Amino acid sequence: MHIRQDLADLLAAGHSDRAIARQLNVDAQATVAVARHALGLPKAKPGVRPAATAEILFHRRTQAADGGHLRWKGSVTRGGLPSLRHGGRNLSAYRIAYRIAHGREPQGKVLPTCKREGCVQIGHHADRGDRARAQDRAAFVRAWNRGRTKAILAQRARAETDRAREQRLEDLFDAIFGDQR
Template identity: 35%
Template structure:
């Protein structure tokens, strides 16, 4: 099998690299009929990240993973649509992390780690809204007459 190498401009290569998200140098080279090493050089000169083989994370951030698995409900509540443990507890899986949706929601909303176990401040079963989660510190402050 004879390969025909086509004269392709750097601009054409760059356009092909930017046209499809996360495309390999070999795929661009095959599509344009040029050497993959040339595509690699254009990618480097343009400052584009190197193509990484293998499986990609479904979500770029923990927040993105959480938000993709909830749906807002009237009254500021959040219904979990993602996976659950056998006990029914909603869980967030992101990269190597596995945590309850309640704890992730608390962290995202309050920008800190929860202290102790979490309880809901609302009466909606299973609500995973971060603003509706209370940790030990908040419960103690509420019992002492402070703000929630």
């Protein structure tokens, strides 16, 4: 029996007879079931297939929103945080978005940085380490600005002192030598 290559590929990928029949516009019983039997493949398991990874499940449950944000379409906790269940565990959508963006597990609590409630856009989250580094940078900038202000004020004071000293020397010179210049 000759079996179409596209039919064999879909069967090997684990698609159901009905799904293959719809996609290839063939009869499920006469064509797909016979090909499955000829290839020695078992019947496809019914129901929705679980996502291979939490990241795939994350992308299935998001929807683009205005302003470059992602809206969460999945379940939320009692506290209103976006979450999903994968591998028998409840996972935070914020943590998954952070892991996708940074390629590592977050440290501590993950919070959105864009101030948009419930945003799960990849790259819009910070963990404890990121927030600490941002606070350090802000403190450095504040200190730098205070130091620069002090330095500018000190420079101005030195300039005023220098001008006053030059004026006193000129007055003294005029007092000693008069108009002999």
